[in-house]
Amino acid sequence: MRPTRWRRSTHVLVGVAVLLLVTAVVAVGAMLTTGGPASDAAQAVDRQPDPAVAEPAVFGLAHTAPEPKPTLLAARLAPVVADPNLGRFTGRVTDAVTGTELWTQGASIPMQPASTNKTLTAAAALLALDRDATLRTTVHTDVDSPGVVILKGGGDPTLSAAGPKTQTWYRNAARIADLADQVRASGTAVRSVMVDLSAYSGPTMAPGWDPLDIQNGDIAPIESVMLDGGRTQPVSVESRRSNTPGLDAGRALAVALGVNPAKVGVVPSTVVEGDEIASVSSPPLMERLRDMMNASDNVMAESIGREVAAALGRPQSFDGAAHAVLDEIGDAGIDTTGAVLFDSSGLSIDDRLTAQTLDEVVVAATGDEEPRLRPLVDLLPIAGGSGTLSNRFLDTAPGRDAAGFLRAKTGSLTGTNALAGIVTDASGRVLTFSLISNEAGPTGRTSIDAVAAALRSCGCSA
Known part of the structure; x- marks a missing residue:
């Protein structure tokens, strides 16, 4: 395992943005005919269509948005993290601009990560491989x-x-x-x-x-x-x-x-x-990574893990891929203490990762110290919009508030639910987070979504 080497981001990459509805209005000019009455022709006005005006749908967030206060954030999260359906629950929330840890609960405890493990596989692939690599x-x-x-x-x-x-x-x-x-x-x-x-x-x-x-x-x-x-x-x-x-x-x-x-x-x-x-x-690799992350494709994850292994001179096997992924992540300064991986997909019930490791990967992707990781943010499914989050964050009011403002890799196994990603809070501040629930109750998935939605609705700066 590798020691922590904290990475403080100086800005949030341009791709972390608010999505807005684009409205374009085009005025259609009158069409003149030559067969109408002379009086109609005399009154007709020859107009050209008004030019379409395109407003940008994606724009960068201001770095001056207020940073949440840890005490207020903890108070906002307290009721939702107390839900017994979360079972054994760990998590970590970080300010994406400064790299400051804002909230943590058991973040150093190794937990069953399920498919959030694919976040590490994607990050290792972006670090070790050419984005245009083919097989x-x-x-x-x-x-x-x-x-x-x-x-x-x-x-x-x-x-x-x-x-x-x-x-x-x-x-x-x-x-x-x-x-x-x-x-x-x-x-x-x-x-x-x-x-x-x-x-x-x-x-x-x-x-x-x-x-x-x-x-x-x-x-x-x-x-x-x-x-x-x-x-x-x-x-x-x-x-x-x-x-x-x-x-x-x-x-x-x-x-x-x-x-x-x-x-x-x-x-x-x-x-x-x-x-x-x-x-x-x-x-190319980027297309395959998108398939892996959006559909949580297990076979694709195992294949990409073996590509990382080959790039690092390791055997193209489960063991070789798992060690190669952790080595590449560790070399990027991310703390992998407590990590035990038996595959690259997270399907193994024996895999263990900490919320700290997962969150540090996302923090690194939103920062400027390791530009190779920036595409990871764009690979994360959008709440209520794409991939494995397309049908989530749509039912309840807090969840609907997060739809479109939250991106995360999901993880689901029997009794396990996990999320790792980013969210823009109500004040316009970008936060990273990792949430892992093991031994969850019958509503464990909606319970963990409620925790993530609380991050969106908080603001928590005053």
Whole structure:
């Protein structure tokens, strides 16, 4: 674990802004006709349309907005954090402009973070990788077996089985059909397909994962080539995931090439791969990070975690990715004391993070000392507007007040709810926060939303 190196922000990045409704009024000029009565034509006025006036929809917040007083903020939060449905509850609130801690409760206690863990994965990826980085999936010949082609995974979970006229699950994803077209164009006479999954090492399921989550559609065994994130139905929201995603990809290529999919297998380590005869690339990192954060995509998180591991020279495995993420975060001066990670998605019930670690990541993203982290703010879902927060903060008055003014990564497991993000308070001050609830009661999710909404409604400066 790495010691704390406090980072004080001197300004809040331009992207942390208030969203306003844009109103543009265009006056339509009268159209003259030549076939009307002369008196009508004489009275007609030839007018040009008034120019449209565009008012900015996004603008930076003034740094002079009053900073909340910790005593007043604590008093405002006291009733909502006392809700027994929060169970074991920890949290931390910080002023995004000054980096001053404004409120804390058990912030150094390691807790089950659920998918707020993805905040660390995204931050590590922004620090370690190029934003335009892509992942390649290739097809090779087999040197010793003419007619055998090898589908080699490079870690891209977006590769799609969708047909050429069907929208893919992941935007701008390559298709198995693209690879098949290239193989045919190469002139290779194909009699069978094999799959190379050697890019990833170690187990395909993390400690603390429930195998039932495959059937439930939350995860798939993590392999270096997958179709549509391991979904068995490429564009269905209700799709279960596959137990054998790598082999499924090989079978799909075999079908596209008109050879027997039943003969597809994993290549042994002794096979010598020959010429590359086909290749496709994933969408760039920023698109994949947006999918991961907005949809809380577990498979995407595990893939990106392994990219970070590869960049740091670690094995592309659960353990290698988890340690690489924590190393990269620690090197950025963020306190990772108490962190224990078994995956990059937060799906493991054995993961532990503190509210302090999560909040420090968000503080770093809103500041100016580490500009590589600034895009993280834009990746956070918007309350009542996008991603996993699109249907939250809409029902009650305090929640509706926060809609559009709060952005956060969500986390949800049985008995666990978490939020980590930013909010503009009633005085126009930007605050960062992390809230973690374990052993929650039946209304735990709405209870933690109430805490976040209280930050928006407070102001708490006088």
